[in-house]
Amino acid sequence: MRRRLIQSTLAVVLVVIAVFGVSLVLVETRTITESARERVESEAVRLASIVDSRLLVEEKVTAEVLRGQVTEDRYVVVRLPGRAPIEIGDKPEGDVISASAPGEEGETVTVQEPRSSVTREVGRTLLIIGLVALLAVIAAVLLAVRQANRLASPLTDLAETAERLGSGDPRPRHRRYGVPELDRVADVLDSSAERIGRMLTAERRLAADASHQLRTPLTALSMRLEEITLTDDPETVKEEATIALAQVERLTDVVQRLLTNSRDPQTGSAVTFDLDEVIQQQLAEWRPAYRSAGRAIVTSGKRHLRAVGTPGAVAQVLAALIENSLMHGGGTVALRTRVTGNQVVIEVTDEGPGVPTDLGARIFERAISGHNSTGIGLAVARDLAEADGGRLEMLQAKPAVFGLFLSRTPPQKSRDDNRQTVR
Known part of the structure; x- marks a missing residue:
């Protein structure tokens, strides 16, 4: 591309120089020739007037008298009536520029100038024009190189950017x-x-969230299936299968929620639901894991509370908090419900050492963990809570107390939409 730009610019400049240069040479040659002819004619008229003035006062006209009046390199012939011609200077050979002027006393003055003087002047003019054209070509090449680099370098850089993408x-x-x-x-x-x-x-976030969020439901589901394989009691099999089916439904909801949240984190399908039902479902799901660890999980606080949110999302948030207490906490884990203003608060606390001081408020950042875990559980939980218009906060560091805040009344927009639907 650089070569093409330089060649095209140089070609344009050469064409312009050729067109205007030839025209300028022709005009200058004609101008110089006409100027030389005018000078010779003026010289002839001037010498004729000098001869007239001397003849009028009856002074002698000789070559010695007129030699001082003749310009160098010119040949002059003065023809007087009844006298021999008077020649001044050397007669030029070859082509000449000649002019004659008659006098009032009958004399004729002829002035000749060799055309070589015109040729030399034309040559000097051509040399000047050639030098100017050469400078123009050099300037055009430099400008073309600069413009080519200015255009080609960015294009190369853009090509590298596209290749990087x-x-x-x-x-x-x-x-x-x-x-x-x-x-x-x-x-x-x-x-x-x-x-x-x-x-x-x-995509990376979805993969990380999916691996984290699906691990616990799949583990719980495998435990239920193991219970089924180890028992021959039909009633136990039926009970465990029912619980397993419920867990499969929740697992499906987790997957759907993750996909929806990956497309638009602010998309929620909030409804008014029974909070006790979600809490009891989580207790039933996590009690086997806590029994295996020799710990207990209990619930307390106000009952029969209703909150606005997505039950599946709230269950995932509580599951993340309960799992966090199981992995990093100690003692009994308690889920307490209370009401503050227009909000329902679900507090999850345990009797462990709490959140390390160096973590603090960073506990909700991704990849932040104090015990070599993935560090995304609480971050996902907070995103799920905010998607439903709620919020998840750490209320106390030692012992750790996390609070899930949910609204008790639907948003004004939802109520207005319901009114329009009824109408």
Whole structure:
């Protein structure tokens, strides 16, 4: 591309120089020739007037008298009536420029100038024009090289950016080049890089969240299936199968919730539900794991509370808190319910050492963990809570107390929509 730009620019400059240079040479040659002819004619008229003035006062006209009046390199012939011609200077050979002027006393003055003087002047003019053309060509080449680098380097850089995007490196480069069209391409590539980066981040986040959120339900489901394989009692098999089916439904809800949350974290399907039902379901699901660890999980507080949210999402948040207490806490885990203002609060606490001081408020950040775990459980739980219009907070560090805040009344928009539906 650089070579093409340089060649095209140089070709344009050469064409312009050829067109205007030839025209300028023709015009200058004609101008110099006409100027030389005018000078010779003026010289002839001037010498004729000098001869007239001397003849009028009856002074002698000789070559010695007129030699001082003749310009160097010119040949002059003065023809007087009844006298021999008077010659001044050397007669030029070859082509000459000649002019004659008659006098009032009957004399004729002829002035000749060799055309070689015109040729020398034309040659000097051509040399000057050639030097100017050469300088113009050099300037054009330098300008073409500069413009070629200015255009080709950004294009090479943009090609490298596109190649980086194709190789899986979505970092935007934020480089601009001062050319509107190229800057527009750079804007589009940077925007594409940011979108690709967000998509890759969302995919990695979905994979991490899925592996974390599905691990516990699958473990609980496998425990139920093991119970079925180890018993011959039909009633026990039926009971365990019923619980396993319920866990499969919750597992399906977890998957659906993860997919929905990955597309739009703010998308929620909040409804008014019975909070006791979700808490009892979590207690039944986690009691086997706590019994295996020699610990207990209990519930207390106000009963028959109703909250606004997605039951599946609330169950996942509570599951994350209960699992966090099982892995990092100690003693009995308690789920307490209370009411504060227009909100229902579910507190999950245990008797363990609490949250380390160095973690503090960072406990909800991804990849933050104090015991070599994945560090995404609480982050996912907070995202799920916020998607339903609630919030998850750490109320106390030692011992650890986490609070899930849910609204007791539907949002105003939902009630207005319900009114319009009834109408």
